[in-house]
Amino acid sequence: MTGSTISNAMTRALVDRGARALKFIWGGWAGLASFALFCAVWQAGFETYGAFILPAPLEVFSTVFGLLHIPETWALALTTAKRAGESFLLAVLVGVTLGVISGHAPAVMRLQKPLLTVLLGVPPVAWIVLAMIWFGGGDGTVIVTVLVAATPIVLVGTAEGILSRDRGLDAMGQLYGAGPIRRFTTLSWRHTLSHLFPSLILALATGFKVAVMAELLANSGGIGGALSDARTNFDIAEALAWVVMSVGLLIGIEYGLIHPFRAELDRWKTAAQPWGVKK
Amino acid sequence: MTLKPVLQLSNLGHAYLGRKVLADINVTVESGEVLALVGPSGCGKSTLAHISSGILQVHEGAIERRYKRHAMIFQDTRLMPWATAAENIAYPLRLARIPRRQRRAHVLEAAQKVHLLPDDLIKFPVELSGGMQQRTAIARALVAHPDFVYYDEPFTALDVALKRRMQDLVISNAIATKTAGLFITHDLNEAARVAHRIVVLQANGHGILGTRQVPGSPGSRSDETLAEWVRDALRNDPLFAQIFDVDERAIT
Ligand SMILES: Nc1ncnc2c1ncn2[C@@H]1O[C@H](COP(=O)(O)OP(=O)(O)OP(=O)(O)O)[C@@H](O)[C@H]1O
Ligand SMILES: [Mg+2]
Numbered sequence: 001m002t003g004s005t006i007s008n009a010m011t012r013a014l015v016d017r018g019a020r021a022l023k024f025i026w027g028g029w030a031g032l033a034s035f036a037l038f039c040a041v042w043q044a045g046f047e048t049y050g051a052f053i054l055p056a057p058l059e060v061f062s063t064v065f066g067l068l069h070i071p072e073t074w075a076l077a078l079t080t081a082k083r084a085g086e087s088f089l090l091a092v093l094v095g096v097t098l099g100v101i102s103g104h105a106p107a108v109m110r111l112q113k114p115l116l117t118v119l120l121g122v123p124p125v126a127w128i129v130l131a132m133i134w135f136g137g138g139d140g141t142v143i144v145t146v147l148v149a150a151t152p153i154v155l156v157g158t159a160e161g162i163l164s165r166d167r168g169l170d171a172m173g174q175l176y177g178a179g180p181i182r183r184f185t186t187l188s189w190r191h192t193l194s195h196l197f198p199s200l201i202l203a204l205a206t207g208f209k210v211a212v213m214a215e216l217l218a219n220s221g222g223i224g225g226a227l228s229d230a231r232t233n234f235d236i237a238e239a240l241a242w243v244v245m246s247v248g249l250l251i252g253i254e255y256g257l258i259h260p261f262r263a264e265l266d267r268w269k270t271a272a273q274p275w276g277v278k279k
Numbered sequence: 280m281t282l283k284p285v286l287q288l289s290n291l292g293h294a295y296l297g298r299k300v301l302a303d304i305n306v307t308v309e310s311g312e313v314l315a316l317v318g319p320s321g322c323g324k325s326t327l328a329h330i331s332s333g334i335l336q337v338h339e340g341a342i343e344r345r346y347k348r349h350a351m352i353f354q355d356t357r358l359m360p361w362a363t364a365a366e367n368i369a370y371p372l373r374l375a376r377i378p379r380r381q382r383r384a385h386v387l388e389a390a391q392k393v394h395l396l397p398d399d400l401i402k403f404p405v406e407l408s409g410g411m412q413q414r415t416a417i418a419r420a421l422v423a424h425p426d427f428v429y430y431d432e433p434f435t436a437l438d439v440a441l442k443r444r445m446q447d448l449v450i451s452n453a454i455a456t457k458t459a460g461l462f463i464t465h466d467l468n469e470a471a472r473v474a475h476r477i478v479v480l481q482a483n484g485h486g487i488l489g490t491r492q493v494p495g496s497p498g499s500r501s502d503e504t505l506a507e508w509v510r511d512a513l514r515n516d517p518l519f520a521q522i523f524d525v526d527e528r529a530i531t
Contacts, residue, residue, distance in 0.1 A: 012401055166357075168353070168355060168357050169357055169359060171329070171334045171357075172351075172353065172357040173370075173374070174333075174334055175332055175333070175334055175349070175350070175351050176350070176370065176371040176374050176423075177371075177374050177375070178374050182374060186370075186373070186374070187359070190359070190361055191361075194361065265361075267403070268360055268361045268362075268403040268404075268405065271402070271403045271405055271406050
């Protein structure tokens with residue numbers, strides 16, 4: 001019986017993974033459809049306002065392909081990706097740590113709530129200006145700005161996850177001899193992780209947007225710097241091409257890294273839904 | 280028989296936010312004994328089990344526990360939604376730091392006891408029926424071979440046939456391993472079947488109304504004598520008449 005159980009479990013795991021891959025591709029079709037719609041509206045805008053205001057999508061995409069052949073483009077994209085990625089990871093580290101603490105300590109939560117409101121309320125541009133004064137126009141400015149913008153998002157997501165944990169499960173763990181640390185690692189953390197993903201995705205997107213913006217304003221290279229150059233030269237097609245590339249970079253990271261991880265963790269949520277049915 | 284009781288609650292009381300739900304509770308469970316605890320809904324039975332198992336803090340009175348390892352079948356199943364049935368059953372073993380390899384055999388054994396198929400073990404709780412979830416929770420309670428089990432209305436979600444089989448499981452398991460237990464239920468038939476003694480809680484939780492010894496011992500009583508005893512108790516014993524008059528759930 002043990003043998004057949006194991007092979008059953010393995011077949012099921014394989015079938016599950018295959019189904020998830022197919023679902024992913026199916027999701028890709030939906031994405032493609034909305035992309036086509038978006039391009040159609042873009043094209044209509046081009047035909048109404050002319051190439052100087054809004055270049056044709058085809059022209060922008062061919063500029064993108066042209067840029068992709070230049071090695072320097074990749075270096076610029078890498079600079080931005082590295083800055084955004086590093087500060088995103090830092091934001092996750094700081095945000096999750098503080099979130100876990102404040103999720104467990106209502107007093108800390110109450111103390112930091114007004115502070116978070118202020119932090120989330122100050123527009124990123126203000127931080128960029130301050131960071132430029134403090135750090136000049138380098139990596140530091142970009143990273144600090146992203147950190148300030150993304151950390152509160154992760155913090156709030158984590159704290160809400162911890163607060164919404166099932167106390168009944170906690171009691172169950174306690175009954176079977178789990179101390180506070182093991183209850184956290186086996187129960188609350190697992191619960192929080194499922195809750196955290198929307199905030200992680202939001203924080204990553206914020207990180208990218210703010211990084212490009214900071215680069216542009218501080219003129220510190222990367223995609224933002226290239227965007228700034230394109231603006232100076234009134235090369236609208238190239239400016240749009242850089243925008244397209246930064247969006248592409250974000251989508252690549254989100255769907256290549258975060259979503260597969262999330263799908264693996266959230267198997268239990270999709271398990272009860274029949275295949276292909278989406279809400 | 281000078282063996283000390285495995286569980287002894289003395290003058291136990293409890294209040295939720297200043298509202299007293301339990302007071303003056305004196306209960307003992309002897310070694311190897313299953314004690315049934317009955318009382319109307321909301322009288323504090325679950326609270327009593329939670330305090331004596333240590334989930335809730337003792338504010339009033341004293342508890343003496345002389346067992347080694349306990350388990351509880353909760354009224355709500357309390358399964359981890361993100362873990363498969365097998366992982367849920369294995370949870371107490373995981374907490375006891377038993378290696379993964381050894382957990383497997385224990386999980387299969389416990390699952391077999393509650394008639395869960397190996398195919399069900401790889402499912403998540405959302406994919407299981409209510410009765411299967413309940414059986415998973417029962418398997419989790421039995422997997423680590425506890426010597427004291429708190430049963431908090433464990434069989435309410437099961438159909439009649441399965442309920443009987445699970446009662447038999449509790450009885451045979453208790454006899455084979457000398458497991459003592461506190462069995463909370465609404466069903467006097469069930470209480471008389473699985474327990475040595477029945478304790479009735481006051482409707483407001485302020486004290487014990489009374490105790491009755493069920494003749495014979497679990498597993499050795501015939502269905503006829505049981506039915507007879509229950510009918511007689513409900514008709515003639517003021518202890519039960521009073522309780523089950525007000526309890527709407529007992530009318531089934
Ligand atoms: N966490 C809680 N906070 C406040 N009051 C509670 C809490 N849990 C239970 N109570 C109250 O304590 C009383 C006893 O509840 P308990 O769950 O122990 O009853 P019970 O006898 O197990 O009922 P049932 O048979 O319906 O399961 C009830 O009046 C309930 O409202
Ligand atoms: Mg209860």
